[in-house]
Amino acid sequence: MLSKSELRDLLNRAPKFEDMTSSLRAWARQPGAISREAEKVVAIARKFNEEVTRVHDLKLDARIQQDPEHLPWEIVEEANMRGFYTMFIPRVFGGKGYSLSCAGLFLEEIASACLATANIIGVHYLGFTILTASWNIKMIDRISREVAEGEKQGRPCLISLAITEPEAGTDAQNIELMDRGKLGCGAEKKNGGYLVNGTKIFISMGHVSTWHIVNAYTDLKKGSENTVVLAVKKGMPGFSTGGREHKMGQKGCPASELVFRDCMVPKEQVCFDSTDGQKQARGVKGTNAQMLAYIWGASRMGVASFGTGAARGAFETAREFAGRTEAGGKRLINQEWCQSMLAEMYKNAAASRALYMEATYANGLYGLWKYLNLKPVYYLNRILPSALFDAVGPWICRRRAVTRIARKVAFDRQTDAEIDRVDGWASLAKFAATDAGVKNCHMALEIMGQAGLRHDRGAEKMLRDAKLLQIYEGTNQINRINLFKRLVKPDDPEIEVFSQQAG
Numbered sequence: 064m065l066s067k068s069e070l071r072d073l074l075n076r077a078p079k080f081e082d083m084t085s086s087l088r089a090w091a092r093q094p095g096a097i098s099r100e101a102e103k104v105v106a107i108a109r110k111f112n113e114e115v116t117r118v119h120d121l122k123l124d125a126r127i128q129q130d131p132e133h134l135p136w137e138i139v140e141e142a143n144m145r146g147f148y149t150m151f152i153p154r155v156f157g158g159k160g161y162s163l164s165c166a167g168l169f170l171e172e173i174a175s176a177c178l179a180t181a182n183i184i185g186v187h188y189l190g191f192t193i194l195t196a197s198w199n200i201k202m203i204d205r206i207s208r209e210v211a212e213g214e215k216q217g218r219p220c221l222i223s224l225a226i227t228e229p230e231a232g233t234d235a236q237n238i239e240l241m242d243r244g245k246l247g248c249g250a251e252k253k254n255g256g257y258l259v260n261g262t263k264i265f266i267s268m269g270h271v272s273t274w275h276i277v278n279a280y281t282d283l284k285k286g287s288e289n290t291v292v293l294a295v296k297k298g299m300p301g302f303s304t305g306g307r308e309h310k311m312g313q314k315g316c317p318a319s320e321l322v323f324r325d326c327m328v329p330k331e332q333v334c335f336d337s338t339d340g341q342k343q344a345r346g347v348k349g350t351n352a353q354m355l356a357y358i359w360g361a362s363r364m365g366v367a368s369f370g371t372g373a374a375r376g377a378f379e380t381a382r383e384f385a386g387r388t389e390a391g392g393k394r395l396i397n398q399e400w401c402q403s404m405l406a407e408m409y410k411n412a413a414a415s416r417a418l419y420m421e422a423t424y425a426n427g428l429y430g431l432w433k434y435l436n437l438k439p440v441y442y443l444n445r446i447l448p449s450a451l452f453d454a455v456g457p458w459i460c461r462r463r464a465v466t467r468i469a470r471k472v473a474f475d476r477q478t479d480a481e482i483d484r485v486d487g488w489a490s491l492a493k494f495a496a497t498d499a500g501v502k503n504c505h506m507a508l509e510i511m512g513q514a515g516l517r518h519d520r521g522a523e524k525m526l527r528d529a530k531l532l533q534i535y536e537g538t539n540q541i542n543r544i545n546l547f548k549r550l551v552k553p554d555d556p557e558i559e560v561f562s563q564q565a566g
């Protein structure tokens with residue numbers, strides 16, 4: 064028999080046993096009620112798909128093809144009415160408090176019917192993610208409560224994330240590349256806050272969102288140490304939305320330009336800056352890197368669920384077609400080549416689901432929503448009455464000490480190995496599931512022949528929509544390099560990652 068120390072030693076040797084099995088730990092440590100929540104959110108998404116997504120998806124795509132300026136308000140209002148924009152916001156901030164561990168399953172379900180619709184809902188949580196990653200509890204509470212109020216009033220209040228710039232996509236997303244890139248969105252520190260000048264592009268739902276969480280830089284040549292995370296509200300002087308991208312897919316979800324011309328962001332809307340970074344154990348640059356890892360760890364898991372939805376949607380469409388279409392006097396589904404293709408497509412979807420659930424477990428155990436998944440916190444969040452949260456929540460969240468303690472716990476207690484696991488697994492799931500989504504869309508078109516190419520059959524739209532997944536939240540090439548950096552690279556200081564810039 065092994066002694067306890069022998070056992071620990073054997074399991075901790077590289078590659079660490081846990082690196083590839085977050086789920087094994089999660090079974091024991093996460094609250095059991097999450098699995099019942101998961102079933103509930105999937106059922107809610109299915110009903111939405113039947114009543115809304117499948118009714119609008121092709122019409123919306125065709126409409127925006129003809130009129131690129133059209134905005135998807137009909138879907139946004141419906142989602143708002145059904146409570147989707149507060150669904151995964153903790154109840155202490157006025158939300159419905161469903162576990163973020165179920166968000167991927169909810170989004171996969173909607174993505175299996177329409178990726179643009181999944182993004183119209185999901186990208187709001189990307190905005191919520193960067194807000195949360197700043198651990199500025201006062202701002203999280205203020206904005207979340209506006210989202211909840213917007214739901215009550217029937218006036219949707221959504222959040223976007225704005226990092227990408229005309230000259231900096233990949234570079235603005237990776238701490239190693241930032242200082243060699245061409246950052247252009249500057250923030251000048253003034254007495255009352257920050258004066259912002261610059262442009263952001265490709266910001267999903269920019270024209271529709273009320274709040275934009277924006278990364279700007281007090282030194283454009285050294286962004287890694289001078290990032291400021293700002294909350295900019297629609298209508299603020301000096302801020303406007305510019306053009307809209309005319310893109311190949313996910314047409315229903317606008318990708319917007321955001322323009323800042325002497326936009327003064329008051330200090331109450333500064334979510335995080337270098338002064339905050341200095342107070343953390345990893346220092347300014349290290350905490351900026353950690354914040355990015357928090358964001359990508361959660362958001363790439365979400366994009367992986369989109370990829371899985373695409374893989375499933377393509378599989379379901381192809382199987383349905385094969386079941387009712389004859390070729391050579393025999394139904395396609397009775398032909399072995401087709402059976403083998405359908406089995407391969409099913410495998411692609413199932414394997415992708417397993418991967419993003421691993422990334423979900425990693426987030427729940429070590430990442431952004433670790434503390435919400437601790438059993439006492441989880442059950443208190445479920446059982447305490449909303450009136451109590453509404454009465455005391457804002458008062459507690461306004462205390463500076465709460466943000467200070469949250470940052471100490473979240474930033475300083477997260478170990479480097481935990482960051483590697485969350486961020487590495489999210490990259491792995493993202494590129495594997497989105498590649499599988501695109502692959503299945505190709506296979507569906509092969510099975511369907513000319514019918515697959517027709518807009519009214521949906522399969523060609525799925526392929527156009529799915530392709531975008533391989534580009535956003537970091538291209539799949541970059542996610543492969545990030546996986547290498549986080550989990551594959553041996554412990555050898557001579558091996559460099561992200562040491563060269565492309566082009």
Ligand SMILES: Cc1cc2nc3c(=O)[nH]c(=O)nc-3n(C[C@H](O)[C@H](O)[C@H](O)COP(=O)(O)OP(=O)(O)OC[C@H]3O[C@@H](n4cnc5c(N)ncnc54)[C@H](O)[C@@H]3O)c2cc1C
Binds near residue numbers: 265
């Ligand atoms: C539909 C859509 C929605 C989006 N929504 C948002 C949003 O809401 N908010 C937001 O901030 N951004 C958003 N984006 C931006 C998206 O995250 C970027 O497009 C993506 O990160 C890639 O950046 P880029 O397009 O500038 O490509 P580039 O960075 O220019 O990359 C071009 C190519 O070079 C490769 N490359 C770049 N640098 C390196 C390197 N150092 N080493 C090796 N290879 C490299 C890339 O892999 C790619 O193949 C969205 C994009 C799309 C398409």
